[in-house]
Amino acid sequence: MSRFWSDIVHRLVPYVPGEQPALAHPVKLNTNENPYPPSPRVLDAIRAELAGADGSGESLRRYPDPLAKALRATVAAHHGLRPDQVFVGNGSDEVLAHAFQALLKHDKPILFPDISYSFYPTYARLYEVEFNTVPLDDRFEIRVDDYLAQNTPNGGVIFPNPNAPTGHVLPLAEVERLIAGNPDSVVIVDEAYVDFGAQSAIALIDRYPNLLVVHTTSKSRSLAGMRVGFAFGHADLIQALNRVKDSFNSYPLDRLAQAAAAAAYADVDYFEATCARVIASRTRLTASLEALGFEVVPSAANFVFAKHPAHDAADISAKLRAQEIFVRHFNAPRINQHLRISIGTDAECDTLVAALKAIVG
Amino acid sequence: MSRFWSDIVHRLVPYVPGEQPALAHPVKLNTNENPYPPSPRVLDAIRAELAGADGSGESLRRYPDPLAKALRATVAAHHGLRPDQVFVGNGSDEVLAHAFQALLKHDKPILFPDISYSFYPTYARLYEVEFNTVPLDDRFEIRVDDYLAQNTPNGGVIFPNPNAPTGHVLPLAEVERLIAGNPDSVVIVDEAYVDFGAQSAIALIDRYPNLLVVHTTSKSRSLAGMRVGFAFGHADLIQALNRVKDSFNSYPLDRLAQAAAAAAYADVDYFEATCARVIASRTRLTASLEALGFEVVPSAANFVFAKHPAHDAADISAKLRAQEIFVRHFNAPRINQHLRISIGTDAECDTLVAALKAIVG
Structure with a gap:
């Protein structure tokens, strides 16, 4: 104090x-x-970036690309998106933080499950975003009806899918019903664990301008040590994240992290x-x-x-x-x-x- | 929009x-x-971290130390400080952003020079911190009297020393007069360029609990590509930055950045x-x-x-x-x-x- x-x-x-x-x-x-x-391609890519054109380590003295254009292009292509539908941050925690400030701070409280990623209430307090938690049912499952705007007017919704720490997955049709039922607020699907057995909501992005999907390289791509996360969504939502990012830190990803993440996506x-x-x-x-x-x-x-x-x-x-x-x-x-x-x-x-x-x- | x-x-x-x-x-x-x-020791340190104990790149799958203890200990020792007087962030831009939110948002407007780092008004708008700019004199020099609380009540002061983009340096005695003249608000001395010919205000930290000094590895340590910055000050100020950081992103520095920065400080x-x-x-x-x-x-x-x-x-x-x-x-x-x-x-x-x-x- x-x-x-x-x-x-x-x-x-x-x-x-x-x-x-x-x-x-x-x-x-x-x-x-x-x-x-x-x-192994990740290690090769880091070593190549580190060496620089002449092997001197020259590249590290230079600022990284503030827009991470090469990385965003690789990841966009991987997911069948355009680069302007891709935001990249210093781990998905930073991406989520920016999303709370840029997209979830409105007049009404946001909603997330009572059992969920315990960073969400922390972000909400940091940005003074009002929130209500919605109980999971007795089997730790999300009841989509509890999140629909007609039932619970809200300033936004965020939930992990699969959920953490339960591992429970909400089927994509139910995810879509939740998104479609909140046409006037942003729904963030935090898919940190999606690659281990769930269907991604990325497939819904072109139909729902209120959908933001968050991914990380920390789990399925074994890069927790490198801090790279993404948000995917309508270009308007990505622009909001970029406006906050460019008011916070122009260069959130260092050169080696950008090289590492791109190589990880390239090795399918x-x-x-x-x-x-x-x-x-x-x-x-x-x-x-x-x-x-x-x-x-x-x-x-x-x-x-x-x-x-x-x-x-x-x-x-x-x-x-x-x-x-x-x-x-x-x-x-x-x-x-x-x-x-x-x-x-x-x-x-x-x-x-x-x-x-x-x-x- | x-x-x-x-x-x-x-x-x-x-x-x-x-x-x-x-x-x-x-x-x-x-x-x-x-x-x-x-x-060259920086490159060696990155390669060693990358290889991991068994050469497999094992280390990258693990989260980095969220407290960057080894790096903070190295840098604290370099500057004759205790580790609890050292905060580390993802480049000094992130450090400055957290400082605006944690230490400069009070009831009165903050002050900074009219000609200064152009990110300051951007941070102020991001966190809704009121500010007034204070004109440099005709030789682009800071007039300390303009910043003293008795003359200009304020919620905090921030200025680069040497100033950017002028390169002009304020002598340490004048920096101290500015800090001493604001006992009830935080004074941030942004020393991104200090190693090229100015005296650091770090020497004043033990006497002024309202002083925060910000450094970067991007300039004098040739690590713009790796994104590592620091704040030095009283443990209470550092704690405020850590509270914000731990509400934003637990792991802002990846493993290679931590290794690189520590090696750069070790090679005096x-x-x-x-x-x-x-x-x-x-x-x-x-x-x-x-x-x-x-x-x-x-x-x-x-x-x-x-x-x-x-x-x-x-x-x-x-x-x-x-x-x-x-x-x-x-x-x-x-x-x-x-x-x-x-x-x-x-x-x-x-x-x-x-x-x-x-x-x-």
Whole structure:
């Protein structure tokens, strides 16, 4: 606390990211990182950018392209969009922050699920955006009717699909009904986990000028360490994000991040193979957890959300942590008996299952 | 324009960065980049981080340290500070943006010079911070008396030192008088160019809890391409910035940027030699420009600000541009007859001088 702080600083409730343990070999299943490294082409692209035309590292002394034109063109082509339908930011968290300020701050409260990405209320407080949370049903599913403007007038809607931390996916037809039912406000579909088993709403962009879809390279493209995220939508929405971005930081993506992300999108075979491996491991881990008595929410993400009817989740998490196995526990209403477990390699999942067996078996 | 835009988006006046020409070999003296590449140790550090422990590129799949502890410790030690007196952001532009929101938004208008970094009014509009500009004197110098709270009650003060785009430096004793004369508001000294010939206000931090000093690696450490900036000040001020940062983006610096910046600070010899070369080239370029009849503002930065009494600045800039020589011209009151010329290599400066000789000679 300080008299030099702006009023808003006193009212903030900062987001708390998952722990980054400083251990040599943790089994780290707490922040939904990909268990596999990025495509080898990513490393080649970074090394080439780093070397510069003459091998001197010359490129780093120069500002990056503030518009990330090459990267946006690559990603637009990948998704069948035009570059002016693509915004890129310093991780999808920055993209979401700009979207709250640029597109969700209106006269009415915005809506998001009560169980959802816990950064949303933080953004709302930062930009003084009023919000109401809408309860998921008892199976942790979004009820689209609760979000339709005719039922709940709103200043915007945002939700992850698949949802976090549940992993539950809303079918695309239901996503479309939600978008179509809010013609006068922006609907943001946060698809951080879409590549692990859901259908993207990108296919709806040309029909709905109020739709913004947010993606990240941190999960399915194994680039959490490089901080690159995207928004896709009507050019008018993208322009709003660019106006905020150009009033905040002209150059949010460094040269190596731009090169890395473009290379990751270019290697479609590697991307598809990696996603398939994670999905297969999810199936396998789910079966193992169920065999130990866990109830597992059906997941279309690179994590599962599980509870044990006879053991306290915080207690399980603490016992795992003592063995340098990290999962995520949220001390929040309705979900404080669940654990969110990222899908690791099969070997990491086996280590986890063995430890859980000793705890709950 | 779109009905989906928040009110604030309509009112923004985005900053326009200097052009990044897509040419193979431009003489690029328009964005104050360093003419020399970063220390070879920077490239080594990036390659080591990229390889990861096992050479697989493993590190990139993991989130970076959200607190950048290793980098902050290195930079704190370099400046004789504690890590809790150091904030790091995605370029000094992001640091400044957070500072406007966290520390300059109060009941009274903030003050900055009428001729100054043109991003300041943009930030102010983004966060709805009222501001008044204070005219520099006829020699483009800051008059400290104009900024003292007893003369001009204010909600904060920000100014670059050396100033941009003039290059003029305010002596440290005058900087201190300005800080001491505003005990109830935050004074931000934006020292992007300090390493090219000015004394840093970092020396004053332990005496003034209202002082924030902002630095960048983009100029003197040749890392414009990597986007790393800092704020130094009392731990209370740093905490305010962290609260905003953690409500905006947990991981603003990617792994390679953190490694690069730490290595750049570790190589003091390279840093000092590079700054000395730029300073020597500035002296040489200033003499050449004066020989052509230009009036050059005394500069302590890696650029000079010059006007020719007989030739229109926009016209000179256009003629240079036609030869793929880029300098910066601001079409703004009081300075529209000046050119801001970044210090290049001596060879680049010679090319510029030869072209200018043909234009004004």
